[in-house]
Amino acid sequence: xxxxxxxxxxxxxxxxxxxxxxxxxxxxxxxxxxxxxxxxxxxxxxxxxxxxxxxxxxxxxxxxxxxxxxxxxxxxxxxxxxxxxxxxxxxxxxxxxxxxxxxxxxxxxxxxxxxxxxx
Amino acid sequence: xxxxxxxxxxxxxxxxxxxxxxxxxxxxxxxxxxxxxxxxxxxxxxxxxxxxxxxxxxxxxxxxxxxxxxxxxxxxxxxxxxxxxxxxxxxxxxxxxxxxxxxxxxxxxxxxxxxxxxx
DNA sequence: CGATACCCCTAGCATTCCAAGGGAAGCTTA
DNA sequence: TAAGCTTCCCTTGGAATGCTAGGGGTATCG
Numbered sequence: 445x446x447x448x449x450x451x452x453x454x455x456x457x458x459x460x461x462x463x464x465x466x467x468x469x470x471x472x473x474x475x476x477x478x479x480x481x482x483x484x485x486x487x488x489x490x491x492x493x494x495x496x497x498x499x500x501x502x503x504x505x506x507x508x509x510x511x512x513x514x515x516x517x518x519x520x521x522x523x524x525x526x527x528x529x530x531x532x533x534x535x536x537x538x539x540x541x542x543x544x545x546x547x548x549x550x551x552x553x554x555x556x557x558x559x560x561x562x563x
Numbered sequence: 564x565x566x567x568x569x570x571x572x573x574x575x576x577x578x579x580x581x582x583x584x585x586x587x588x589x590x591x592x593x594x595x596x597x598x599x600x601x602x603x604x605x606x607x608x609x610x611x612x613x614x615x616x617x618x619x620x621x622x623x624x625x626x627x628x629x630x631x632x633x634x635x636x637x638x639x640x641x642x643x644x645x646x647x648x649x650x651x652x653x654x655x656x657x658x659x660x661x662x663x664x665x666x667x668x669x670x671x672x673x674x675x676x677x678x679x680x681x682x
Numbered sequence: 683c684g685a686t687a688c689c690c691c692t693a694g695c696a697t698t699c700c701a702a703g704g705g706a707a708g709c710t711t712a
Numbered sequence: 713t714a715a716g717c718t719t720c721c722c723t724t725g726g727a728a729t730g731c732t733a734g735g736g737g738t739a740t741c742g
Contacts, residue, residue, distance in 0.1 A: 454574070464669070573730095
């Protein structure tokens with residue numbers, strides 16, 4: 445499958461990963477799959493994007509990692525949300541929603557503002 | 564006024580600028596004001612963000628620039644959409660809407676996918 | 683036994699947003 | 713008239729981070 449170019453990812457990637465872990469601990473590969481599934485194949489994380497992001501989130505104390513065994517009995521590193529991670533997720537979702545709403549206002553406007561309003 | 568941090572801007576900035584010019588030619592300062600107004604003060608473009616972006620769009624042939632006089636009789640550079648710019652705007656709006664919908668599916672999910680689906 | 687799926691990681695590149703500067707011209711206000 | 717604010721334009725350097733392109737290893741299936 446062709447991997448889509450996701451220039452937008454910046455700013456939403458952390459929230460997507462944190463959200464994926466709300467359902468319980470997952471290893472990296474499963475995080476990618478979850479995000480792909482729930483977005484109906486629209487969001488395909490590259491491994492070179494995912495793993496540095498996981499490390500980043502862990503180093504900020506938003507995730508905790510532990511080695512374990514996957515369903516297929518393979519060695520896998522499981523990530524779980526910390527309380528800080530949960531709080532951060534709430535903040536990021538709120539920020540994202542506000543931003544998306546603001547962009548929508550501009551992009552979907554059907555009338556210009558009054559000339560005086562923009563000088 | 565405190566300027567909001569807009570990490571998300573990446574990927575939407577071009578669309579926002581192109582959309583601002585749908586209503587007619589504007590100079591840089593007015594573009595900022597229009598986007599601020601129509602987003603209810605949520606989107607505040609920094610000048611160091613705006614002017615390089617305008618140059619970028621012009622160099623791609625999506626905008627054309629011309630010096631003129633603003634309402635206040637000051638020298639100002641007016642930008643206008645080219646036909647290519649108009650096409651690009653349509654594309655970018657569509658891409659943005661698809662991306663925003665995909666992110667919303669993940670961030671606003673109230674149930675995890677089945678375990679088998681993410682392996 | 684070869685191919686495929688599962689799993690982890692890194693180095694370097696490219697893009698681009700932002701902070702922080704600088705400049706100039708007109709208007710207001712004390 | 714001097715100070716200061718607003719309107720307008722622009723550039724430089726730094727920081728962040730997603731992607732490309734590599735590396736590795738293990739289980740399973742045909």
